Amino acid sequence: xxxxxNIAARAAAAIHRPPALAGLELLASAVVLVDAEGxxxxxxxxxxxxxxxxxKALSRQTLSAQFVNPDELDHICAQARExxxxxxxQDLTLERAGREPxxxxxxxxxxxxxxxxxxxxxRENQQHLKLDREERILDQSQVNKELIRNLAHExxxxxxxxxxxxxxxxxxxxxxxxxxxxxxxxxxxxxxDRLQTLVDRLLAPHxxxxxxxxxxxxxxxxxxxxxxxxEFPSGLTILRDYDASIPEFRGDKEQLIQTVLNIAxxxxxxxxxxxxxxxxxxxxxxxxxxQVTMAKVRYGLALDLHIIDNxxxxxxxxRDRIFYPLVSGREGGSGLGLTLAQTFVQQHMGVxxxxxxxxxxxxxxxxxxx
Numbered sequence: 001x002x003x004x005x006n007i008a009a010r011a012a013a014a015i016h017r018p019p020a021l022a023g024l025e026l027l028a029s030a031v032v033l034v035d036a037e038g039x040x041x042x043x044x045x046x047x048x049x050x051x052x053x054x055x056k057a058l059s060r061q062t063l064s065a066q067f068v069n070p071d072e073l074d075h076i077c078a079q080a081r082e083x084x085x086x087x088x089x090q091d092l093t094l095e096r097a098g099r100e101p102x103x104x105x106x107x108x109x110x111x112x113x114x115x116x117x118x119x120x121x122x123r124e125n126q127q128h129l130k131l132d133r134e135e136r137i138l139d140q141s142q143v144n145k146e147l148i149r150n151l152a153h154e155x156x157x158x159x160x161x162x163x164x165x166x167x168x169x170x171x172x173x174x175x176x177x178x179x180x181x182x183x184x185x186x187x188x189x190x191x192x193d194r195l196q197t198l199v200d201r202l203l204a205p206h207x208x209x210x211x212x213x214x215x216x217x218x219x220x221x222x223x224x225x226x227x228x229x230x231e232f233p234s235g236l237t238i239l240r241d242y243d244a245s246i247p248e249f250r251g252d253k254e255q256l257i258q259t260v261l262n263i264a265x266x267x268x269x270x271x272x273x274x275x276x277x278x279x280x281x282x283x284x285x286x287x288x289x290x291q292v293t294m295a296k297v298r299y300g301l302a303l304d305l306h307i308i309d310n311x312x313x314x315x316x317x318x319r320d321r322i323f324y325p326l327v328s329g330r331e332g333g334s335g336l337g338l339t340l341a342q343t344f345v346q347q348h349m350g351v352x353x354x355x356x357x358x359x360x361x362x363x364x365x366x367x368x369x370x
Contacts, residue, residue, distance in 0.1 A: 036116025045290040163192035235275035241285040255344040262337035267309035301369040314356040
């Protein structure tokens with residue numbers, strides 16, 4: 001018997017002795033054990049996270065039922081049961097109903113117990129790409145932060161002088177033409193005020209202290225939901241898909257409210273056509289993610305928050321730049337809402353990312369849990 005088969009056999013036997021599975025629970029790759037009928041007998045924490053379901057729920061199902069196109073995986077498992085190979089490694093694309101497909105590298109081998117059982121290890125091919133992307137986002141965010149801070153101060157200093165000079169000029173206008181000329185000085189003053197407001201918003205995340213306390217994420221979401229429904233009383237439905245087992249964690253409640261509100265408000269504005277038709281929908285979804293790496297740090301548990309809308313999607317030309325300051329897909333938008341959201345999430349040691357296609361835009365926020 002091969003080394004892989006020996007390990008698989010020991011893993012299968014260990015199902016009945018939970019303490020022996022501690023090693024598998026720490027693996028970053030998903031490990032699933034199926035019996036002769038293809039039903040899931042065991043799944044480690046990474047597999048629960050990958051399949052977005054608990055072992056208790058998965059144990060009543062077959063592995064094939066998790067995917068729309070299980071034929072190739074079933075064929076590999078059948079070959080393993082017939083001992084046509086000791087272990088087979090193959091890249092697969094496993095499609096899931098209503099969710100993004102999984103691009104995985106699979107390792108399949110037969111086990112002695114249970115009889116006809118197969119051990120399957122799944123590793124996401126895109127995991128290393130995701131980590132590289134997160135690292136680039138963090139680096140870019142730091143560069144943006146310094147650029148914004150320096151640029152805002154450079155703008156603010158002469159801005160006060162321009163506004164003051166306009167006010168003095170207005171006071172010195174000759175009486176005969178004061179009314180006509182005051183129109184021009186008022187333009188200067190109002191534009192200076194508008195730029196001052198923009199600069200203040202750019203500096204806001206760096207000025208406000210980070211106030212930490214116990215946070216219940218569902219209280220945050222309910223607060224945002226009530227604000228959104230007050231602003232959009234008709235045509236918009238906000239659905240809740242909560243995991244009530246998520247514990248409280250330490251964080252800045254007001255910053256998290258502002259983060260979710262910025263994303264949800266952007267979604268509602270993108271849903272204007274659907275709101276008029278009465279078909280707009282936003283979903284607040286919470287789950288627990290296990291064994292998550294964020295900013296090169298491994299966390300055993302993390303909050304997995306999704307804000308999903310059924311709008312037209314984000315324009316492809318700005319999809320990779322939506323978290324950059326002053327980038328907006330809406331005419332008249334300031335392009336600061338998502339920048340502030342990213343800053344607040346990073347202050348909580350988390351990450352924010354987005355997947356978008358016509359009919360579904362999904363903002364995902366990951367935050368460490370105790």
